[in-house]
Amino acid sequence: MPSGRHKSRSLRRVFVKTPGSRTVLHYKKRAPSKAKCSSCGAVLKGVARARPHKMQNMPKTKKRPQRPYGGVLCSKCTARMIKDKSRK
């Protein structure tokens, strides 16, 4: 019988096959949700989804696009913002 702490749905169940040809249940934590644009709410591209201990070891270029406001605003919103600034 699984212990009480394993019954929560914040953990996901994974069947793993062992070298001894047994299938065994492993409980793993879920990945965080996708990053979204702060102005329009669209899903951002080029942003990794991983637990914090994995994000720490990733290089900077894999976590956000190399563009001003990369990882914060989508490409449409940044272009709109630059146009409005230059027209003033």
Next chain:
Amino acid sequence: MFDVGRLCVKTRGRDAGKKCVIVDKPDETHATVDGLVRRRNVNIKHLEPLKETIKISKGASHATVISEFKKFGIEIKETKKKESKSRPKTQKKKKTPKPQKQPEKKAEKKKQEKPKKDETRKEQSSFVSQKPEVSVKTEKKEVKKEATETKKDKKETNIKENPESTPKNG
């Protein structure tokens, strides 16, 4: 509007938000661009035109663009390319094969033990005839230090063979 010499601002790419000048127009949809931005062909949709223009001939070099920008008050810094250093390869330590000492040690030990046994027996026989009392006690102490059951048995037999010479220990 998008003619040679027009000042623009780039809206897309990693150069976004920086000023540039149109240097050439190969297509209706594309333009070559230079200034604070890398010299390259760019889609016109990714440019936002400004009011100012610069007097530049078609296909002007990078040096003329820098001098014209200075008159406007914009300074362009030339960056040198970094020479990529090759990573030093870590030399792996060569594993020296360990010399096999263990069997030799055991053989040496056995060889050392054997002469000791013979010597003690010889000592007993020689000492027993001359000075029995002192010699036997010392011999027995030496025997106890080196002792195993086999040795003790053999020496007891030797002692028994010469009962007159060996005194009884009190």
